[in-house]
Amino acid sequence: ISPVMFAEVQERRAFRSAVTRDQYAHRRFYLLRGLLWCTKCGMRMSGRTEQGGRLNYVCTNFRPAGGGQTCYRRAGAASLEAFVKDAAIDLLERINVTGAESATVLSDEDNAAIDADQAELAELKAMWDAREINTSEYRQMRKTIEDRIKKIEAKTIIRPAAEVLKGMTGPDARETWDAHEETGNLERLNAVLRFLFAAIRIGESHAPAGRFDYSRIEIEQNKI
Numbered sequence: 001i002s003p004v005m006f007a008e009v010q011e012r013r014a015f016r017s018a019v020t021r022d023q024y025a026h027r028r029f030y031l032l033r034g035l036l037w038c039t040k041c042g043m044r045m046s047g048r049t050e051q052g053g054r055l056n057y058v059c060t061n062f063r064p065a066g067g068g069q070t071c072y073r074r075a076g077a078a079s080l081e082a083f084v085k086d087a088a089i090d091l092l093e094r095i096n097v098t099g100a101e102s103a104t105v106l107s108d109e110d111n112a113a114i115d116a117d118q119a120e121l122a123e124l125k126a127m128w129d130a131r132e133i134n135t136s137e138y139r140q141m142r143k144t145i146e147d148r149i150k151k152i153e154a155k156t157i158i159r160p161a162a163e164v165l166k167g168m169t170g171p172d173a174r175e176t177w178d179a180h181e182e183t184g185n186l187e188r189l190n191a192v193l194r195f196l197f198a199a200i201r202i203g204e205s206h207a208p209a210g211r212f213d214y215s216r217i218e219i220e221q222n223k224i
Helices: 003-024 077-094 108-129 135-153 173-182 186-196
Strands: 036-038 045-049 055-059 074-076 102-105 157-160 197-202 217-221
Touching: 036 045, 055 077, 074 077, 077 173, 077 186, 077 197, 077 217, 108 135, 173 186, 186 197
Parallel strands: 036 197
Antiparallel strands: 045 055, 055 074, 102 157, 197 217
8 A cells, every 4th residue: 555545544543542542441451361262253352341231252253354244252251251260270279380381372562462453453444344445455454464463473482481470379379369350460360371371262152042151162271
């Protein structure tokens, strides 16, 4: 695309961010941020407060590019977070972090970059829907962003276990976890989860309406 068009898109994105900054400044931090994937679309799932104040993780393919079929997959945040928390604590109570144990994971900066790119894809789709950019421009910009995401996802780093899990392991793991929750230190708990788990994949629910289907959860553990 031309430099003029690029500058115009960046200016409009900056304006929209400024308009909505106060609206979302105090929104809930979702514990499983950066970990959830929809098995139907292969897209990330992100936390979202929906009608009636319900807290869910929803597939980010709710406005698919090119007018494709929308994915309505979602999972209740409270039940899902409690399940993953129990799985993490069970591991933390048993894990041995002495010596040179480590895991190969994405860095915090890379995960933040992927989240930002996913948000940018959604904004580009909104601009295309509003006919602020044409289809050719939209496809070119979308490909650039998707290629950037793939490049980041292919990159991993070695993180020392002693640094990430300091004070979180052993028989008191649950009490330590609960203490972090009570003080609102969810970013730290999110970092622990992303160290322990490479991905959490959410499949189709087969439970009756109103019941949570735990069998749809597949947790992929990092090699530690």
